Amino acid sequence: MVKLGTNVEFTDNRIAIKKEIDKKGLDWVREVAAEIESQVIKNSRTDTGDTKRHWKHYMDESQGEAVVGNELENALWEEFGTGEYAVNGDGRKGAWYVPVEGYTGKKKPTFNGKVEIVYAGGKAFYKTNGKKPTRAFTKAFETVKLKAEKRAEEIFGGIGK
Numbered sequence: 001m002v003k004l005g006t007n008v009e010f011t012d013n014r015i016a017i018k019k020e021i022d023k024k025g026l027d028w029v030r031e032v033a034a035e036i037e038s039q040v041i042k043n044s045r046t047d048t049g050d051t052k053r054h055w056k057h058y059m060d061e062s063q064g065e066a067v068v069g070n071e072l073e074n075a076l077w078e079e080f081g082t083g084e085y086a087v088n089g090d091g092r093k094g095a096w097y098v099p100v101e102g103y104t105g106k107k108k109p110t111f112n113g114k115v116e117i118v119y120a121g122g123k124a125f126y127k128t129n130g131k132k133p134t135r136a137f138t139k140a141f142e143t144v145k146l147k148a149e150k151r152a153e154e155i156f157g158g159i160g161k
Contacts, residue, residue: 021156021159022064024155024156025064025156026059026061026064027155028148028151028152028155029059029064029065029066030059030066031151032066032144032148032151033057033059033066033067033068034057035144035147035148036057036068036137036140036141036144037055037056037057037068037140039139039140039143039144040055040068040136040137040139040140041055042140043134043135043136043137043139043140044078044134044136045078045134045136050072050074051070051072051074051075051078054070054071054072054075055068055069055070055075056068056069056070057069068137068140075137077131078131078133078134078136079133079134079135079136079137079138080133081130081131081132081133082130082131083096083128083129083130083131084129084130085129085130085131085132085133086130086133087133087135091130092130094129095127095128095129096127096128096129097118097120097125097126097127097128098125098126098128099123099124099125099126100117100123100124100125100126116128
C-alpha cells in the first residue's frame, strides 16, 4: 500500500488478480476438456466398446492447456472413416480383403451381421469397402463449443469493466 497525498491510498493487487485469472482459466480449460471427453464417449460406436473406453483428457497446467485424445488407432478410423467412406474422399476405392487369423471353420461367420467373410485358397478373409466415419470427436467439440463460450463469458466477462 502506498499513500498518495493525505486522502489517497494505492494498493497494488495486480499479482493477486493475475493469479486468480490464471486459476479460473485453468479451471475453465479443465471443465471444457472433461465435457468434450464425456461427449465424445457418448458419440462413439459401441461394437466392442474398446475405442470408447480409451478416450481421456490430459491437463498441462504449466501451459494452460488440455488435450482430449485416444491412444487407439481405431479412433482415427472412427473419426475420419476409411476406404470409400473416408471423409475427404481420399480413401481406397473398391473392396479389399483382410485375413481372418486363426479361423478354420467351414461355416461362414459374421460379426453382428456386419462383416462379410469370403474364402480363397482354403483361407477366410474379411471383405470390406471401408468404415463409415462417426465424427464422434468433431460432434463432441461442436456440442460443447457454445456452452464453453458461455461459461467463459460468465467467468471472464466482467474483467476490465
